[in-house]
Amino acid sequence: xxxxxxxxxxxxxxxxxxxxxxxxxxxxxxxxxxxxxxxxxxxxxxxxxxxxxxxxxxxxxxxxxxxxxxxxxxxxxxxxxxxxxxxxxxxxxxxxxxxxxxxxxxxxxxxxxxxxxxxxxxxxxxxxxxxxxxxxxxxxxxxxxxxxxxxxxxxxxxxxxxxxxxxxxx
Numbered sequence: 087x088x089x090x091x092x093x094x095x096x097x098x099x100x101x102x103x104x105x106x107x108x109x110x111x112x113x114x115x116x117x118x119x120x121x122x123x124x125x126x127x128x129x130x131x132x133x134x135x136x137x138x139x140x141x142x143x144x145x146x147x148x149x150x151x152x153x154x155x156x157x158x159x160x161x162x163x164x165x166x167x168x169x170x171x172x173x174x175x176x177x178x179x180x181x182x183x184x185x186x187x188x189x190x191x192x193x194x195x196x197x198x199x200x201x202x203x204x205x206x207x208x209x210x211x212x213x214x215x216x217x218x219x220x221x222x223x224x225x226x227x228x229x230x231x232x233x234x235x236x237x238x239x240x241x242x243x244x245x246x247x248x249x250x251x252x253x254x255x256x
Contacts, residue, residue: 090214091206093222093248100124100202100223101139105146108200111219115149115194117174117185119203120165121156122225130161132169140171151188153177153201155208179203180211185218206241222248 097103100123108116121127124136143150152173156162159175166173172191177184189199200219203209204226213220222245229238 089211091211091244092214092251093206093210093220093245095220095252096222096224096245096248098224099226101135102223103202103221105143105148108143108148109146111200112198113148113200113219114198115151115189115192115200116143117151117153117188117199117201117218119179119201119205119209120152120154120162120173122227123202123204123209123223124152124226125165126227130164132165137169140169149192149194151192153179153184153188155179155184177212179208180215182212182216185212185216189218205237206244207237210244 100118118124125132140150150171152162152166152171154162154173154175155177156175162173162175174184174188174191179185185201189195196217200221201209201213201216202221202223203213204223206222210220210222225234225238229235
């Protein structure tokens, strides 16, 4: 299990990740963090653009599941039920156990799975340790608390490394 905080690709927001891009990467299952990746933590229900994006993924044969460390089972349960998607709660990222459980539930393997998230120390590290494509987005709503600002500042060099690698590839 490689220990790397560098994502494979950084996007501005989840909607920039298209079904065509995922298909080019051979991805048939997209696992995603919830808070600050798809919506702010205070957003109780999914909005229409998120619903449309997930519908577009499904229309292109790409499965979707939320994998969350969120301590509030109610928040994740209600958000995912409203969205109509499965979830793997109490994932324990950066442990790989939640990602592995989600892949097993979906019948997917590492080669065809990607993880989407906004944090290096949980989402990207878990994806890299699990050997799946690590896709990062800027946090929805930006860094709000002092701790979030510190964390996101510390992420800057790792995202820059990813962007340099991506630019060299093409």
